[in-house]
Amino acid sequence: MIRVLIADDHNVFVEGIESLITGAPDIKVTERCYTVQSVIERLGQAAVDVILLDISFPQVDDGLGLCEHITRSYPKTKVVALTMHDDASLIKRVVKKGAKGYLLKNTTKNELLQAIQTVYHEKQYFNDTIMHILLNEGPKTRKSTAGVGVKPNLTPRESEVLTLIAQGLTTQQMATQLFVSAKAVEFHRSSLLLKFGVPNTALLIKSAMEMHYID
Amino acid sequence: MIRVLIADDHNVFVEGIESLITGAPDIKVTERCYTVQSVIERLGQAAVDVILLDISFPQVDDGLGLCEHITRSYPKTKVVALTMHDDASLIKRVVKKGAKGYLLKNTTKNELLQAIQTVYHEKQYFNDTIMHILLNEGPKTRKSTAGVGVKPNLTPRESEVLTLIAQGLTTQQMATQLFVSAKAVEFHRSSLLLKFGVPNTALLIKSAMEMHYID
DNA sequence: TAAAAATTTAGGGAAAACCCTATATATGAA
DNA sequence: TTCATATATAGGGTTTTCCCTAAATTTTTA
Known part of the structure; x- marks a missing residue:
């Protein structure tokens, strides 16, 4: 049984995700968190396999910071980022922070379940939409040379x-x-x-x- | 029985809202639309009492336009706007386009049900959060004088x-x-x-x- | 430690943005 | 038909941005 924590400050989303997951035989939503603080608290008390994390939580920086914290402190717990933002720059930043998967909020039930199972088995999950976005944005930024659509590293x-x-x-x-x-x-x-x-x-x-x- | 149409291009949201509504005795989700086009089609074929409309559909302008179209063409059908955006400027624009209610996506089940029932009975629904946002943004723009937080009318x-x-x-x-x-x-x-x-x-x-x- | 990156300062110059007053026409509302 | 608005144009002036080259110091990284 894969234990899932949902971290999102949007009530409707938490319900929606849980509704989508309900029915899957091997997945169970064990925790629901509406703030960064509560995520940290729950992780200290209960074991979780996969976290579905809204990056805008409530601000993008908060979500990124939390993602980094989780992957550092709880390497066994896999983070799947779940946002409305479909820009390549954000995807890259999220992946750098240790997320193992990335889903848009217009994802389907199948993709959601597949993503959870994939990252649970130590693999990364990025669907076609995400891959397409990444590929269409040019080469991944190595140093910080100029270029359209490339996310620069700022001093x-x-x-x-x-x-x-x-x-x-x-x-x-x-x-x-x-x-x-x-x-x-x-x-x-x-x-x-x-x-x-x-x-x-x-x-x-x-x-x-x-x-x-x-x- | 209040017939509800959910218009949102985010799958998870549609599921979430439907999940929240399920259980209410007098409300039923009869239509689910993921595009502006399908909303227009469905409205031409089936009677709907309340529409839960995501304003970012996919762009804010699309949602505003659709809202205006609905309130013009189907005055009996009440529109409740449902978005992540919590700025007063957008709320005002949405209301101008004829929406009878405005909910943030972090709304609760109770608020959602109450909003649907309120607008169904020919009344407007704006909860405390929304009222607070509107009140904290200064007086409503009459002409288009300068002012912080006021949405100017552009030529x-x-x-x-x-x-x-x-x-x-x-x-x-x-x-x-x-x-x-x-x-x-x-x-x-x-x-x-x-x-x-x-x-x-x-x-x-x-x-x-x-x-x-x-x- | 040596190399690389970041930060700071400098001078000079061209382009663009910004601010002011003023005039004139067309359009639509009262 | 006034009145208000939107639009367009003009001159003149100040400030700011933007671009170039150049060099010194500190911090970080390898």
């Missing part, structure tokens, strides 16, 4: 500057806030444009939002 | 310019494409900044994305 400083740009600050204001010269800020902004492959800050924000760097 | 030209900005075009490029002078484009860009209450195009894009003008 800490770049992340800071990106956040401040998203708050509407000018170069001068950022420089003041970060205690560096305007030229330093300009440099990081340029690096961001290069890494994201965009011509200006407007598209930088758009791209960063689509790739869930900011929100 | 056709402004929408065009906004779209082009979101594509990374410069003022000159937009002018060429729209067959007007650069000054005209500048004017519309300024109007957009004013209406959205933002200092630059970067935040304009962020704001427009959050308010689902672009995506």
Whole structure:
């Protein structure tokens, strides 16, 4: 019997998934969690084989962090990411955090059950839709060279500057806030444009939002 | 018996909602639609009392358009919007399109059933969460004066310019494409900044994305 | 430790965005 | 038919962004 934990802050989803799973002979939903905190608590108390994890939980960063934590602390427990987001960039990030499977929320019952059984048997599960998305987004990012659709790796400083740009600050204001010269800020902004492959800050924000760097 | 149509392109959701509704004595899910097209088809063939409509179907604009179409063509059929988006701007837009209720996807079984019964009896249903969101967003937009969190009404030209900005075009490029002078484009860009209450195009894009003008 | 990556600063310059005032026409509503 | 709105255009000016080359310091990684 495969023990499944459902982690999603959307009530309807938890019910829906459980409803889809009900009837499968070898799978049982043993835990339902609506917050990151409760997931951590339950994992400390009850053994779980597979976690169906909504990445937006409630924010994408939370889900990614939780995914990383789970795969580190409980390597035997397999994480299947379950989201609405169908962008390659997010899929790659999720996989990097240790998820063994990735499903869109418009998945079918069969796919869901198959995914649970596949990851339970130490294999990865990515269906055709996911593979198609990944393949159509060009080569996987190795270093962080420019390229459309490739998720760049940002340095800490770049992340800071990106956040401040998203708050509407000018170069001068950022420089003041970060205690560096305007030229330093300009440099990081340029690096961001290069890494994201965009011509200006407007598209930088758009791209960063689509790739869930900011929100 | 209240006949309910579920319109959502996310399989799991349809199952989840149906599971939540099952057991209610006076409500029955009679139709399940995964595309806008199928909703229109089914409505032409079978009488439905309440539609649970996912606004992101698959894009926000599609859902809004469908909502408007339903309330126009089938005034007896009540629409309850059901989405993940918890921004006041979207709620207002949905209500303007004729929805009689608005639920977040983290709603509970009780709220869901209550919403269906409430709108069926010719009343509007908005729970505390929704009311709180609306109240915290300041006064409802009457004209389109500037203001944070208020959803501006855009003129056709402004929408065009906004779209082009979101594509990374410069003022000159937009002018060429729209067959007007650069000054005209500048004017519309300024109007957009004013209406959205933002200092630059970067935040304009962020704001427009959050308010689902672009995506 | 040596190499690579990240961070910082600098100068100069071109392009674009942003802000102001002003005018004029077309359209639709009161 | 006014009034308001949307649209288009103009001039002039300031600020900001964007691009280039260049170099020094610190941190991280191999």
